[in-house]
Amino acid sequence: MKRVLSIIVIITSWLSISFFSVNAFAQWYESTGHASIKNNDISGAKSAAIKDAITQALVFSGARVTSMQTLVDGVLMQDQLKIKSHGEIQKIEMISEDRRSDQLAITLRLDIFPQQEHCPASQFNKFVAITQTQLVNREQAMMGQIFDIDKATSESLYKTLNKSAMNAKPTAYFNFPIRVGEFFNQQYDYSNALLEEIATRSNSQYVLLSQMVDISNSDKLNSDYAFWQDETYQRSYKVDFALFDGTTYERLWQKSYRSQAIWPFEKTEIIDVFSEKFWGSDYGKSIEEINQTASYDLQAAMACLETQGKILHIENDKLIINLGKAHGLEKGQLLSIAHHNYLTDAAGNKMPHLITTLNTVQVNQVYQQSAVAVSVNQQPLPNIQINDVVQLINVEP
Numbered sequence: 015m016k017r018v019l020s021i022i023v024i025i026t027s028w029l030s031i032s033f034f035s036v037n038a039f040a041q042w043y044e045s046t047g048h049a050s051i052k053n054n055d056i057s058g059a060k061s062a063a064i065k066d067a068i069t070q071a072l073v074f075s076g077a078r079v080t081s082m083q084t085l086v087d088g089v090l091m092q093d094q095l096k097i098k099s100h101g102e103i104q105k106i107e108m109i110s111e112d113r114r115s116d117q118l119a120i121t122l123r124l125d126i127f128p129q130q131e132h133c134p135a136s137q138f139n140k141f142v143a144i145t146q147t148q149l150v151n152r153e154q155a156m157m158g159q160i161f162d163i164d165k166a167t168s169e170s171l172y173k174t175l176n177k178s179a180m181n182a183k184p185t186a187y188f189n190f191p192i193r194v195g196e197f198f199n200q201q202y203d204y205s206n207a208l209l210e211e212i213a214t215r216s217n218s219q220y221v222l223l224s225q226m227v228d229i230s231n232s233d234k235l236n237s238d239y240a241f242w243q244d245e246t247y248q249r250s251y252k253v254d255f256a257l258f259d260g261t262t263y264e265r266l267w268q269k270s271y272r273s274q275a276i277w278p279f280e281k282t283e284i285i286d287v288f289s290e291k292f293w294g295s296d297y298g299k300s301i302e303e304i305n306q307t308a309s310y311d312l313q314a315a316m317a318c319l320e321t322q323g324k325i326l327h328i329e330n331d332k333l334i335i336n337l338g339k340a341h342g343l344e345k346g347q348l349l350s351i352a353h354h355n356y357l358t359d360a361a362g363n364k365m366p367h368l369i370t371t372l373n374t375v376q377v378n379q380v381y382q383q384s385a386v387a388v389s390v391n392q393q394p395l396p397n398i399q400i401n402d403v404v405q406l407i408n409v410e411p
Contacts, residue, residue: 042124043071043126044071044109044121044123044124045124046067046120046121047063047070047121048117048118049066049118060111064120064122068122070178070180072126105125106123108121109121109122109123136181138342138406139182139183140183140220140316140319141184141220142175142185143184143213144175145194145223145224146168146190147167147188147194148194148224149164149226151230154228154229154231157231157249157277157281158277158284159285160229160285160292162288164226165287167226168188169288170305172184172186172188175309181316181317185216186216194225198225198254198256206263209221209258209263214260218260219259219260220259220266221258221260222256222312224256225253226251228252232248232249246276248277251273251275252272252273253271253304255267255308261322261324261403267311267312267315269308271304273301274300275299275300276295276296277295277296322406323337323341325398325399331394332386332388332389333375333395333398335349336383337385337404338384339380343377344380345377345379348374348390348406348407349374349376350373350404351370351371351405352368352369352402352403352404352405353402354366373395373396374389375388375390375395375404376388
């Protein structure tokens with residue numbers, strides 16, 4: 015018999031859907047959460063896998079829960095998932111639990127009330143380029159000679175996002191070092207050209223930039239008199255993230271994360287940041303935990319963002335666009351076309367602005383990363399240019 019896991023959900027005051035009403039309209043979602051078993055802590059891995067499964071189901075369903083307190087067989091107590099929600103969870107059933115080596119996978123079935131505010135954009139996938147983080151103070155990497163930690167942590171975040179079943183899909187762009195400092199300073203005097211280049215080369219609408227601002231080590235934790243003990247240090251980790259739209263160049267989301275963990279290696283030992291030895295250490299695990307939290311936050315921030323594409327080729331009444339099956343596009347999908355424009359405010363700042371034209375096209379051929387669309391009235395499309403924006407027209411059921 016399947017176990018029913020109890021769950022208490024605290025919904026924000028503006029939620030008007032009643033927990034005890036409209037039961038007929040509740041929907042079931044199935045999701046699988048994954049976690050690593052660390053130091054033989056099966057209970058902790060189970061909690062992490064359950065949290066991962068719950069979070070994926072919430073975001074995938076369109077729910078975005080601000081504050082959630084869960085009790086799962088006495089394992090998760092006072093656990094807070096910082097995801098906003100327009101829906102509620104009535105109950106959870108555990109479908110399966112699978113352990114392979116040090117990996118644990120738990121599949122749950124959740125009864126979720128649909129959100130009151132419909133988010134049509136959530137049915138389409140959005141691609142985000144995961145760029146290489148910038149190591150701000152490279153001298154802090156001296157201990158352990160971990161100068162490639164920028165590449166390794168960016169790759170780890172990409173893998174974390176890639177395992178998710180939610181609709182923010184990562185594209186790997188972490189092999190290219192880029193300068194991101196101006197994107198995080200107070201003036202935000204950054205280069206639109208860099209965002210456009212990254213978005214174009216990775217075929218992604220969104221661009222995630224990051225900078226690692228602190229990986230410094232503290233003084234040695236153990237005493238010099240305890241000569242029989244290995245040297246142990248505490249090491250910091252602080253990273254800043256910012257999400258940009260590669261089409262409008264707007265900054266859409268920004269957040270910083272900080273942690274500290276034991277650096278268990280000898281001070282002079284050279285550490286391979288791509289090795290299991292590094293990622294199995296307390297310090298490597300703390301970075302993985304931050305990447306997992308950042309993944310949750312990013313998915314929630316992108317859940318209701320629009321999926322847009324660009325025109326790659328024009329031939330009379332026919333267009334080739336850079337959206338396809340991978341984005342959730344289907345034959346028959348209607349698209350509108352918009353031009354780029356900018357408005358200038360009183361202070362001289364340029365603000366992105368899209369001018370939607372009267373042209374409507376319909377998809378008649380779909381490939382994995384591209385599609386062919388034709389004018390709905392089979393007439394030539396006036397004043398349309400390559401790189402103009404195509405927007406999905408959501409048809410309400």
